[in-house]
Amino acid sequence: MDHGPAVQLGKDNAADKKAKLGVWMFIxxxxxxxxxxxxxxxxxxMMSEIVFAGQNLAVVYGxxxxxxxxxxxxxxNAICTGYENKMNxxxxx
Amino acid sequence: MIYEASxxxxxxxxxxxxxxxxxxxxxxxxxKSAQNYFAAGGAIHWGxxxxxxxxxxxxxxxxxxxxxxxxVAGYDGFLYSIGYLAGWIVALFLxxxxxxxxxxxxxxxxLDSKFNSKAIQLTAAISTLIVSIFYLIPQMVGAGALVTPLxxxxxxxxxxxxxxxxxxxxxxxGMTSTTxxxxxxxxxxxxxxxxxxxxxxxxxxxxxxxxxTGKYHEFINLTPVIENDLITVEGYNVVGIRDxxxxxxxxxxxxxxxxxxxxxxxxDVAQLKEMLSIxxxxxxxxxxxxxDKENRKFFQVGHMSKIIVDGKExxxxxxxxxxxxxxxxxxxxxxxFAKVQFxxxxxxxxxxxxxxxxxxxxxxxxxxxxxGEDATPWSxxxxxxxxxxxxxxxxxxxxxxxxxYTVPSAKDARKSTIxxxxxxGGFYILTMFMGLGAAVNGVLDVESSNMAGPxxxxxxxxxxxxxxxxxxxxxxLGTVSGLIVASSxxxxxxxxxxxxxxxxxxxxxxxxxxxxxxxxGIVAIGLGISFKGMNVSFLVGWAFAVVASANLPAIxxxxxxxxxxxxxxxxxxxSGIVSSLSIILTSPTMWERYGLDGADAPHxxxxxxxxxxxxxxxxxxxxxxxxxxxxxxxxxxxx
Numbered sequence: 030m031d032h033g034p035a036v037q038l039g040k041d042n043a044a045d046k047k048a049k050l051g052v053w054m055f056i057x058x059x060x061x062x063x064x065x066x067x068x069x070x071x072x073x074x075m076m077s078e079i080v081f082a083g084q085n086l087a088v089v090y091g092x093x094x095x096x097x098x099x100x101x102x103x104x105x106n107a108i109c110t111g112y113e114n115k116m117n118x119x120x121x122x
Numbered sequence: 123m124i125y126e127a128s129x130x131x132x133x134x135x136x137x138x139x140x141x142x143x144x145x146x147x148x149x150x151x152x153x154k155s156a157q158n159y160f161a162a163g164g165a166i167h168w169g170x171x172x173x174x175x176x177x178x179x180x181x182x183x184x185x186x187x188x189x190x191x192x193x194v195a196g197y198d199g200f201l202y203s204i205g206y207l208a209g210w211i212v213a214l215f216l217x218x219x220x221x222x223x224x225x226x227x228x229x230x231x232x233l234d235s236k237f238n239s240k241a242i243q244l245t246a247a248i249s250t251l252i253v254s255i256f257y258l259i260p261q262m263v264g265a266g267a268l269v270t271p272l273x274x275x276x277x278x279x280x281x282x283x284x285x286x287x288x289x290x291x292x293x294x295x296g297m298t299s300t301t302x303x304x305x306x307x308x309x310x311x312x313x314x315x316x317x318x319x320x321x322x323x324x325x326x327x328x329x330x331x332x333x334x335t336g337k338y339h340e341f342i343n344l345t346p347v348i349e350n351d352l353i354t355v356e357g358y359n360v361v362g363i364r365d366x367x368x369x370x371x372x373x374x375x376x377x378x379x380x381x382x383x384x385x386x387x388x389x390d391v392a393q394l395k396e397m398l399s400i401x402x403x404x405x406x407x408x409x410x411x412x413x414d415k416e417n418r419k420f421f422q423v424g425h426m427s428k429i430i431v432d433g434k435e436x437x438x439x440x441x442x443x444x445x446x447x448x449x450x451x452x453x454x455x456x457x458x459f460a461k462v463q464f465x466x467x468x469x470x471x472x473x474x475x476x477x478x479x480x481x482x483x484x485x486x487x488x489x490x491x492x493x494g495e496d497a498t499p500w501s502x503x504x505x506x507x508x509x510x511x512x513x514x515x516x517x518x519x520x521x522x523x524x525x526x527y528t529v530p531s532a533k534d535a536r537k538s539t540i541x542x543x544x545x546x547g548g549f550y551i552l553t554m555f556m557g558l559g560a561a562v563n564g565v566l567d568v569e570s571s572n573m574a575g576p577x578x579x580x581x582x583x584x585x586x587x588x589x590x591x592x593x594x595x596x597x598x599l600g601t602v603s604g605l606i607v608a609s610s611x612x613x614x615x616x617x618x619x620x621x622x623x624x625x626x627x628x629x630x631x632x633x634x635x636x637x638x639x640x641x642x643g644i645v646a647i648g649l650g651i652s653f654k655g656m657n658v659s660f661l662v663g664w665a666f667a668v669v670a671s672a673n674l675p676a677i678x679x680x681x682x683x684x685x686x687x688x689x690x691x692x693x694x695x696x697s698g699i700v701s702s703l704s705i706i707l708t709s710p711t712m713w714e715r716y717g718l719d720g721a722d723a724p725h726x727x728x729x730x731x732x733x734x735x736x737x738x739x740x741x742x743x744x745x746x747x748x749x750x751x752x753x754x755x756x757x758x759x760x761x
């Protein structure tokens with residue numbers, strides 16, 4: 030069998046914690062996305078309401094979904110890096 | 123449309139192609155092992171990989187397709203941007219690091235890492251090939267569409283040029299050269315999209331969007347006299363009247379030239395509004411607005427009919443900030459162009475009539491997807507299904523997943539995904555401004571919305587147009603290269619080496635990969651020529667549905683459900699492919715492509731993911747539960 034990583038990877042003691050965090054963040058973003066699709070399908074008039082700086086809900090929510098993804102990504106990376114620094118360093122000691 | 127080649131565009135294009143070929147030639151000398159060829163040696167820096175992700179992902183469908191769709195359907199086009207970007211969340215939180223840890227060269231490696239199953243190797247490789255081909259067709263069609271305005275060459279020449287360059291890039295240095303082509307293209311696309319947006323804001327909005335390419339065509343308004351249903355127009359002969367889909371179209375003759383007008387009533391006064399028309403005569407000759415193509419009477423369109431600022435009507439705004447730009451459009455009125463086709467005295471006639479659209483409608487969902495007052499249960503399910511496919515598709519695209527094997531560690535895989543999300547997210551926000559900019563600056567080609575972005579650049583100068591077009595061309599090169607590397611890996615590594623058990627030595631595996639790349643490249647050229655005229659974003663949306671159904675249930679359950687078995691994965695992939703393709707091939711859209719009435723299709727679902735993804739997931743669970751003994755045997759063998 031010719032599988033396995035293309036490069037040699039060390040053991041990652043933080044893998045389980047990162048996976049759990051990933052699942053929770055995925056659920057959080059998915060909920061935000063589902064609500065957006067729900068509003069679009071259920072109430073198009075709500076999407077046309079002006080909500081911020083002269084922009085309607087569709088524009089504000091749409092841009093927020095993109096910006097929120099970037100912010101969540103940065104937070105996720107910071108927490109994961111913290112886990113890695115702590116748990117993989119403990120192993121080395 | 124009638125396009126002319128620009129010498130600057132030609133020089134820039136040739137320079138870019140030479141640079142890319144030189145880069146590939148340089149890296150070719152370093153590409154000797156399979157690890158180098160398929161995974162760039164696993165040594166790419168996460169920052170470079172992140173931008174290369176953007177270069178790989180922002181395909182013709184994103185730059186050409188989404189901008190064009192926003193230009194003609196407003197916010198509904200932007201929904202694609204939202205869905206495509208949201209898909210990266212699945213990639214980051216659930217898939218990135220585990221895929222890096224489990225796989226070697228292809229996503230099949232990751233799926234098969236626990237099992238060494240021939241069924242997984244075969245089905246996953248076939249899935250990779252099907253999805254890659256679905257994705258390749260629109261890219262190649264887009265290449266042909268771009269070369270026409272850029273170099274003044276026929277469509278097929280564009281397809282052959284892209285095919286030949288990509289075959290060279292992939293067959294020489296594989297993933298290494300592909301990565302750097304994608305990195306350069308991704309970076310350039312981001313920088314020049316920002317520049318194009320700044321031009322749009324500085325330009326502001328105007329009722330007469332004259333630009334660098336010339337004066338905007340002022341559409342003629344005539345006042346007819348109607349007595350006892352008899353229409354007369356001063357200075358014109360009325361030579362035909364047609365009622366089509368509730369609209370009345372009048373053919374007028376003047377100086378031996380026939381032109382079509384739309385009869386409308388504004389404030390109880392009848393008016394004839396000029397239309398765009400293409401008439402195909404029985405001998406095949408085409409008349410554009412009643413004249414030969416060379417007479418250049420077929421105009422670019424898209425303008426505002428009312429601009430409201432602070433409650434007052436104005437003729438132009440001057441420079442605007444990004445939010446002011448969106449707010450002003452939402453408060454104003456835009457003229458879009460709707461298409462109708464019919465036969466008239468043996469001629470095939472296509473007309474585009476002016477359709478005043480409130481800016482608020484342009485800035486809300488509903489112009490393309492029928493989810494508002496005109497919604498039906500089917501149209502709502504279609505929309506939900508599309509948004510589901512976009513959300514779930516990204517994280518299982520084979521040409522995206524293989525990029526995880528090019529970085530040194532799982533941490534780098536994660537970081538490069540975040541760079542990708544930031545770069546791609548930034549670009550998708552700009553699509554809103556570029557698309558709307560194209561809608562109101564008189565640059566739209568009614569025959570093909572795909573050229574909205576590049577033609578908008580042309581409005582601000584031939585130099586910018588040439589650069590944007592060269593980048594759009596690079597966009598296609600980058601994505602096609604990634605797809606061909608993925609296909610090449612599926613053939614050489616998954617099928618020949620693993621499934622057929624050839625156990626090739628490194629050198630032979632690279633050779634097989636290169637030959638596979640050439641073969642897939644030739645197939646892509648053939649498909650690109652055959653599918654000329656197809657909407658660029660058409661197949662990509664379906665590719666997302668197929669890939670979300672075929673691959674994602676398998677990936678997610680392998681990672682998060684310990685009872686998943688090899689047979690469960692293989693059957694899930696098969697059921698995902700078969701169900702999604704079956705729904706697509708019997709959809710109303712395909713029914714119309716077969717020349718039948720879409721309303722007679724067996725079902726009304728155009729986007730299959732909601733059914734096919736769910737089905738693939740259920741099949742995986744049921745088959746896995748029924749084949750638990752396989753996993754017990756596997757555990758026993760390991761022990």
